[in-house]
Amino acid sequence: MQSLVDLRTRIAAGTLDPAGAIALAQDAIAAREPGLGALVHVASDPAVPRDGPLAGIAIGLKDIIDTADIPTEMGSAIYAGWRPKADAAIVARLRSLGAVPLAKTVTCPFASRDPSATVNPHDPGHTPGGSSSGSAAAVAAGLVPLALGTQTAGSVIRPAAFCGVAAIKPSFRLLPTVGVKTFSWALDTLGLFGAGIRDVAHALALLADRPAIDLAPGGIAAPRIGLVLQDFAGPADPDAVAALSRAARAAEAAGAAVTDLILPAQLAEAWAVQATVQAFEARQALAWEYAHHRDALGPGLRAELDGAQALTASDYDAARRTAHRARRVLKDVFSEFDALLTFSAPGRAPAGLAGTGDPRFNRLWTLMGVPCVNLPVPGDGLPLGVQIIARFGDDGQALAVARMIEGALEG
Numbered sequence: 001m002q003s004l005v006d007l008r009t010r011i012a013a014g015t016l017d018p019a020g021a022i023a024l025a026q027d028a029i030a031a032r033e034p035g036l037g038a039l040v041h042v043a044s045d046p047a048v049p050r051d052g053p054l055a056g057i058a059i060g061l062k063d064i065i066d067t068a069d070i071p072t073e074m075g076s077a078i079y080a081g082w083r084p085k086a087d088a089a090i091v092a093r094l095r096s097l098g099a100v101p102l103a104k105t106v107t108c109p110f111a112s113r114d115p116s117a118t119v120n121p122h123d124p125g126h127t128p129g130g131s132s133s134g135s136a137a138a139v140a141a142g143l144v145p146l147a148l149g150t151q152t153a154g155s156v157i158r159p160a161a162f163c164g165v166a167a168i169k170p171s172f173r174l175l176p177t178v179g180v181k182t183f184s185w186a187l188d189t190l191g192l193f194g195a196g197i198r199d200v201a202h203a204l205a206l207l208a209d210r211p212a213i214d215l216a217p218g219g220i221a222a223p224r225i226g227l228v229l230q231d232f233a234g235p236a237d238p239d240a241v242a243a244l245s246r247a248a249r250a251a252e253a254a255g256a257a258v259t260d261l262i263l264p265a266q267l268a269e270a271w272a273v274q275a276t277v278q279a280f281e282a283r284q285a286l287a288w289e290y291a292h293h294r295d296a297l298g299p300g301l302r303a304e305l306d307g308a309q310a311l312t313a314s315d316y317d318a319a320r321r322t323a324h325r326a327r328r329v330l331k332d333v334f335s336e337f338d339a340l341l342t343f344s345a346p347g348r349a350p351a352g353l354a355g356t357g358d359p360r361f362n363r364l365w366t367l368m369g370v371p372c373v374n375l376p377v378p379g380d381g382l383p384l385g386v387q388i389i390a391r392f393g394d395d396g397q398a399l400a401v402a403r404m405i406e407g408a409l410e411g
Contacts, residue, residue, distance in 0.1 A: 001139060001141075001142050001145075001165065001195035002024065002028070002142050002144065002145035002195060003145060003194075003195040003198075003199055004057055004146050004194055004195070004199040004202060004203060005196075005198050005199050005202055007056060007145055008053070008056070008057070008202075011055065011056045016056070017056070018048050018050055018055040018056030019048045020056075021057065021058070022100055025102055025144050028143050028144075029042060029102075029103065029143050032121075032141045032142065032143060033141075033143060035119075035124065036119060036121060036137055036138075036143075037106060037117045037118045037119060037134075038060075038106055038128075038133070038134040038141065038143060039103045039104065039105055039106065039134060040063050040073060040075075040103075040104045040105065040106055040134070041063075041070045041103065041104045042103045043069065043070055043101070043102050043103065046100050046101075046102055047100070049095075049100075050098075051098055052096070052097045052099070053097050053206055054097040054098045054099035054203075054206060055097075055099075056098070057098075057099045057100065058100050058144045058145065059094055059100060059101045059102060059103075059146050059147065059148065060104075060105040060134065060139070060144040060146070060147035060148070061091065061103070061104055061135075061148050062104075062105050062107050062111070062132050062134070062147075062148055062149045062150055063104040063105060063107045063134070064107055064150065064180055064181035065104075065148060065179065065181075066086065066087060066088040066091065066179040066180070067084065067087055067088070067091055067104065068083070068084055068085060068086050068087050069101075070104050071083055072084050072104065073104075074107070074109065074110050074111075074181055075106065075107040075108055075109040075110065075116060075131075076109045076110060076289075076296065076297075078289060078293045084179070086179065087101075087179065088176075088177075088179025088180055089176040089177075089179055090148065090175055090179070090180070090207065093176075093207055094207070097207075099146075103138070103143070103144065105132070105133075105134030105135040105137075105138050105147055105149075106134030106137075107130075107131055107132065107133065108130040108131035108155075108298075108356065109297070109301060110181065110183060110286060111131040111132075111150055111152060111155060111181065112131060112183070112282075112298065112300060112301040112304070113130070113131070113298075113301065113355075114298025114300040114301055115130060115133075115353055115355055115356050116130065116133045118133040118137050119353065120349050120382070121137050121140045122140070122163070122382055123349075123382060126162070126348075126350065126351050126382060127162065127349050127350055127353055127355060127356050128140075128159055128349065128356075129155075129160075129161070129162040129163065129345070129349060130155060130158075131149075131150075131159075132147075132149025132150060132151070132155045132191070132193070133356065135148060135149040135159070135193050136162070136167070136193055137163055138193075139163070139193040139194060140164055140165050145194065145199065146192065146194055146200075146203050147192070148191070148193075149190075149192075149193060150177075150180060150183075150189065150191065151169045151189050151191050151362070152183050152189075152278060152366065153187070153278060153359040153362055153363050153366055154357075154359025154360075154361070154363065155191075155359070156169045156189075156191030156192075156193070156372075156374075157169055157344050157345075157362050157374045157385075158344065158345045158356075158361075159356075160193055160344070160374035160376075160385060161344035161374050161376070161384065161385030161387075162345060162357060162382070162383060162385075163349075163383060164376045164382075164385070165193050165194065165195065166194050166195065166199065166200050166373070166374060166376065166402075166406075167194070168191060168192050168371065168374075169189050169191040169365075169366065169373075170189065170190070170204060170208070170371050170395050171370065171371045171392050171393050171394075172189055172370075172392070173189075173369075174204075174208050174395060175189075175204075175207060175208060177189075177190060182281075183278070183285055183286070184277065184278045184281035184282055184285065185281055186277055186320070187274075187277060187281070187366050187367065192207075196406065197215070197373070197375065197402045197403040197406050198403060200373075201213060201214050201396075201399040202215075204395065204399075208395075210396075213396040213399065214396070215396075215399060216400070219400060219403060219404050219407070220338075220397070220401060221255065222256060222257065223251075223256045223338040223339055223397075223400075223401050223404070224256070224257050224336065224338045225251055225258045225259070225337060225339050225340070225341050225401065226258075226261035226333070226336075226337040226339070227248050227259065227261060227340075228261050228263060228340050228341065228342040229343075230263070230271075230343065230360075230361055231262070232267075232268035232271055232272075233364075234346075235346075236343045236347060236361070237346055237347030237348070239347050239381075239384060240343050240345065240346060240384060243377040243379065243384040243385070243386060244341065244342070244343060244386050246377055246379075247377055247405055247409065248341060250405050251341065251401075251405045251408065253408050254405065254407065254408040255404075256401075256404070256405075258341070259337075261333075261337070261340070263333070264333070266322075266325050267326050267329060267368075269322050270322050270323050270325075270326030270327075270367055270368070271367075273318075273319035273322045273323065274319075274366070275363070276311065276316060276319040277319050277323065279304055279305075280308060280311045280315065280316040280319075282305060282308060283305055283308035283309065283311065286301075286305060290305050323368070326364075326367075330368055330391075331391065334391035338390070338397060339390050339397060339398060339401040340389040340390075341386060341387070341389075342361065342387050342389065343361040343386065344361065344362075344374045344375075344386055344387040345357055345358070345361060345362075345385065346358050346360065347384070348381065348384060349383070361387070365387075365389055368392070370389055370392050371390050371395040372387055372389050372398070373387065373388045373389075373401075374386075375388060375402045375405055375409075378409055378410070386405075388402040388405070
């Protein structure tokens with residue numbers, strides 16, 4: 001994998017220039033992409049700024065994020081060749097920092113549940129996860145040092161876990177979604193994939209223009225961590241349970257106080273209604289596609305939208321009230337804990353490309369709008385990850401705890 005921080009360190013030291021850093025990404029794409037299927041379009045002759053805190057950093061953008069110079073096709077033949085007039089707000093921000101949006105990454109159609117053709121870089125017989133499949137795979141394969149995806153249920157954290165990369169789903173609306181295809185406006189959140197925690201922390205601090213998010217020297221001292229199994233979401237595989245235990249022990253070795261935590265019932269209730277919020281809003285966000293191109297939609301998305309037609313505004317309002325109650329209760333939980341530690345996914349990436357895995361350990365946290373970090377747990381076989389969660393707006397804390405555990409695992 002390419003480390004964003006390492007590349008920028010080399011550029012600052014004068015041992016690498018921005019054009020050379022972009023060339024490294026182009027060479028990696030030429031070498032690995034043909035067998036990976038992570039990219040939809042690659043900019044043929046991109047302008048490479050010499051200045052800026054992200055100069056020399058090649059970016060992969062999930063193909064629901066508008067770009068004026070590269071097609072945005074939503075993972076669907078319905079939008080084949082479509083060229084937006086303008087960049088999405090987040091792309092404009094990247095360009096202002098000197099970054100080079102080099103490629104559009106494969107997305108499941110409309111960032112939904114129907115799988116893409118991207119394979120897992122660690123084993124092409126397994127899914128990379130979804131719906132940000134190409135973004136996670138592109139970083140894992142070393143094609144780009146930073147990629148952007150989106151999460152509505154589990155579409156950042158789960159593929160990051162399956163592909164063995166660091167990722168953050170930030171606090172809701174920390175990053176702008178203007179110019180990003182909407183699935184659910186109460187849930188959709190831009191996220192970042194990188195080689196390690198310091199890479200996504202540095203990138204998020206720059207993109208959000210919040211320097212305090214970046215990792216402070218010396219890290220975090222003695223955080224209080226709640227170990228959460230999310231029993232209401234069903235059991236995890238034994239491998240995932242072992243990885244979570246290993247991460248918890250590493251956190252304790254680094255000075256954290258780790259306590260088993262059963263979440264209040266209101267959070268289980270919120271988990272159960274996340275799908276209602278998602279489906280009711282998707283029915284409206286994709287109303288044109290459903291009305292005019294229903295047969296061109298993937299079977300999973302078509303079935304979700306078919307089912308959503310029966311939802312009423314009362315159903316939706318009740319779900320939103322349940323979520324609001326849960327957010328108040330979660331605020332109280334974070335008065336006793338600095339972070340929560342839980343599963344990123346039920347286990348390793350499933351075999352085959354017919355599905356993208358189960359987002360059941362991610363749904364609640366997306367609905368709550370809180371920052372979530374995937375931390376890979378080293379080991380044999382396909383990757384495993386754990387999820388670190390902090391209170392709303394405390395993205396820097398989630399990253400600091402994740403970096404503390406990452407360091408302990410490496411040691």
